[in-house]
Amino acid sequence: MDPKAGGVSQAVKTMVKGLTFHNISSAIVSLDDVEIRKDYVGFDLIPIGKGLTSWNYHSKLTHWLRSNIAAYENVIVHGLWQFQCYAILKSMSAAANTKIYVMPHGMLDPYFQKSAGRKLKAVRNQLIWSLIENRLINKVDGLLFTCETEKMLAHETFRGYRPRRELVVGLGVEKDSEDDSSMANEFRAAFPQIQSNGYLLFISRIHPKKGLDLLINAYLKLKKTIGNLPQLVIAGPGLETAFGEEIQEIAAQSPDIIFTGMLTGRFKWGAFYGCGAFVLPSHQENFGIAVVEALSCQKPVLISNQVNIWREIEAEGGGIVVEDTLEGVVELLSKWRALAASEKMEMGRNAEKTFHKYFTVGMAAKRLKEALNYD
Structure with missing residues (x-):
């Protein structure tokens, strides 16, 4: 436990x-x-x-x-x-x-x-x-x-x-009911290198199964070609593993990729409330509790079709779903970046509706x- x-x-x-x-x-x-x-x-x-x-x-x-x-x-x-x-x-x-x-x-x-x-x-x-x-x-x-x-x-x-x-x-998933803005501010205060809200958030174990290498490489690739991307915040245990060290070495190419370690309590919920979207391009995800937590916070989820609840999310318009490949994740980030602010807000509202329909x-x-x- x-x-x-x-x-x-x-x-x-x-x-x-x-x-x-x-x-x-x-x-x-x-x-x-x-x-x-x-x-x-x-x-x-x-x-x-x-x-x-x-x-x-x-x-x-x-x-x-x-x-x-x-x-x-x-x-x-x-x-x-x-x-x-x-x-x-x-x-x-x-x-x-x-x-x-x-x-x-x-x-x-x-x-x-x-x-x-x-x-x-x-x-x-x-x-x-x-x-x-x-x-x-x-x-x-x-x-x-x-x-x-x-x-x-x-x-x-x-x-x-x-x-x-x-x-x-x-x-x-038990939705946090406290004030979202105060927790987002507390999280930002704890990690001042995060310059503003609207960042992309990955919360999960630092493990090969989670597709984190795809996410970082896709992010770096788009950074070189289009430049203007929100910061990428990566939270979770496992930074001390061989895979975690390898991931940090790759991510060192961009100061906009920020590692926080494992987050719990108010910091975890603050990270959700402050992000623009939650990202998990996993190779296998039976359910994805963090995905549902993001939905409960009215945050769009950008996921692979190996997250087993992707059908419910796609049907309700609560996120974007792609293949768990480098090309797929590049497409995922590109689609998110291309959305208008109003479209992102609508997707966020759909995310919360998805949560209430399926996952309370x-x-x-x-x-x-x-x-x-x-x-």
């Missing part, structure tokens, strides 16, 4: 909050040390302790599940390819009247088996699928998906995929409640 690990932790947190609106209480059992509780005040978080190896093995998790699983009406296993799936599989005999669901969070996407940079991981996943994951997925009461595209893609990845039920429950916490909680068969 470490927030630095990506969007799943935020998704779980939001789902639990949403269910409380329907008087459904939840516990979160995670492979974290007890210090993680400081990030989850008000939640029933049970940290078992850090797991071992990349598989996250921890014998205490199986023991805890076997001792406690029967006390719960429903259990949702979040994510795949790690020890929690095996632990649940070994504990199902103790869950006579408990319904068990798996929420893959995009981890059945064929991208992960086909990507050139993941050959060893693809072999590992194929082995784990044969030994564990397919047995779990075909045995549990159902699979929960964040969008229709994720559900469709799950059929393309592995042989023997035969879940009992497939349920699209969506995912909601209340709507997602209602769908999840119905999927879990609560009266």
Whole structure:
């Protein structure tokens, strides 16, 4: 549940909050040390302790599940390819009247088996699928998906995929309700190198999957040819990684590319409220919580068609969608630059309408409640 690990932790947190609106209480059992509780005040978080190896093995998790699983009406296993799936599989005999669901969070996407940079991981996943994951997925009461595209893609990845039920429950994002102008001013004050509002904003992990290299190279290419572009602000953890260092070296060609590191709280929302548009040319994005957060702030989103919620956004006119290639991202930035101010404002209004139509916490909680068969 470490927030630095990506969007799943935020998704779980939001789902639990949403269910409380329907008087459904939840516990979160995670492979974290007890210090993680400081990030989850008000939640029933049970940290078992850090797991071992990349598989996250921890014998205490199986023991805890076997001792406690029967006390719960429903259990949702979040994510795949790690020890929690095996632990649940070994504990199902103790869950006579408990319904068990798996929420893959995009981890059945064929991208992960086909990507050139993941050959060893693809072999590992194929082995784990044969030994564990397919047995779990075909045995549990159902699979929960964040969008229709994720559900469709799950059929393309592995042989023997035969879940009992497939349920699209969506995912909601909790919109910040505080004063947007004050937070935008606080963010600008913290990063004075950002000269004005209207910048392009990337918020995500600094990771090859996110298409950040495409974004920076496209930005630099347009800078050389047309010159007049808004600043590009890049926020997220991972600057210290090999990829992060490589990205910063490329970006050093322009002083208008600004790195802030990971943003949270008022700084994160201030970054959203101050930007002109949000950009994420990802090679694979199951849902894109940051994309939806931008929509909630009335900000157009400039994304690739590998962000699984692109159809909803394009249909409502809340952003611009292109291929996840260098040419595609050049086109993306060029199209945004060519829009008149009035067209950008209209796209922003459409972005907020898209959020309210598809992605509020209340709507997602209602769908999840119905999927879990609560009266």
